[in-house]
Amino acid sequence: MSDASLTTAQSGDAEFGDYVALLKPRVMRLVVFTAAIGLIAAPVGVHPVIALASILCIAVGAGASGALNMWWDADIDAVMSRTVKRPIPAGRVTGDEALAVGIVLSVLSVMLLFLFANPLSAGLLAFTIFFYAVIYSMWLKRATPQNIVIGGAAGAFPPMIGWAVATGGITWEPVLMFALIFLWTPPHFWALALFRNDDYQNANVPMLPVIAGTRATRNQILIYSLILAPAAILPAFTAAGGPVYLCVALWLNAKFLFGAHAIWRRDDAAAEADGFRVEKKFFGFSIAYLFLHFVLFLVEAVLHGFGLQLQSWPVLL
């Protein structure tokens, strides 16, 4: 490779893996997982081929919105250490290519989901792509410190789409799955922002610690965790939950609240003294927290599938 091609991307020079990287494969993994759980937890059976094809469409749609996000955010990606190696700032893919990949895959994924599943799930996928690419990336991310709060909705839609693929409708269960991810996103990202503050400052992204300060961020992490806990436990009392969900969710949320309280109790001096140990630990646990909640939905779905459910279990919603 010539030196020039290292700094300036030429159309047609990228490897296939660079285009895959545009789709944010790590985010796609989470989308596949939560959409699949939404689909499996739904009370209506779906043919495995249609289920697989639908989940693929949801994953590609999410990836397409990631490509549009990278196209729009190429300037700030170039100054943040976390994102500087992405295909566009690294000079492996041009912005126009990323835009084309994003648009083509968006249209294709929505159209195919419409054909494979139903109009509702395709409409939700289209709205999710629009929400992430336009509402979050183009508008909120650079405009308000509450960007993560509202932008988190984009990541919360996949289980709802999975549920809609199976049932063709929306009930309390997918709404609570949505609420779980939506309310989890702010404390998760603000914990990251506390120890990656410099990155966002350099990029002029108005993250809460940059605009309102770390004290306000610590307060907000605790407040959102307090709102999250009941929303995360409530699914136990729906048709998708049960006693296993309740027991483990109680433990997970107690641990989450304990971590949020530990962050709230500290100040910057204490955090810098131990290298943000508590914040990093909370951030790491928050990933396991969300993963385990969706594993619990899966466990309950399997138990229900084998008829292993308490008939007297209170289903409130």
Add this chain to the structure above:
Amino acid sequence: MSDPRKPGLGADSHEIYTRRKGRNLAMLACLGGVVLMIFAVTIVKLSAGIDMRGFDHTFETVPGADQ
């Protein structure tokens, strides 16, 4: 072909062609996968007796429905 008067050009173009070939093959595999997926879903839907036709602006009467 490598040009001996321009050191590095041959190696560069070889690398670019290799990269493009790899990318094209991966694209071929993806498109093949999409075709197979559409075919598989079509077979599943037809096997389940799902009407695959779009609305063509004419209403059909079901034989025996008016009896």
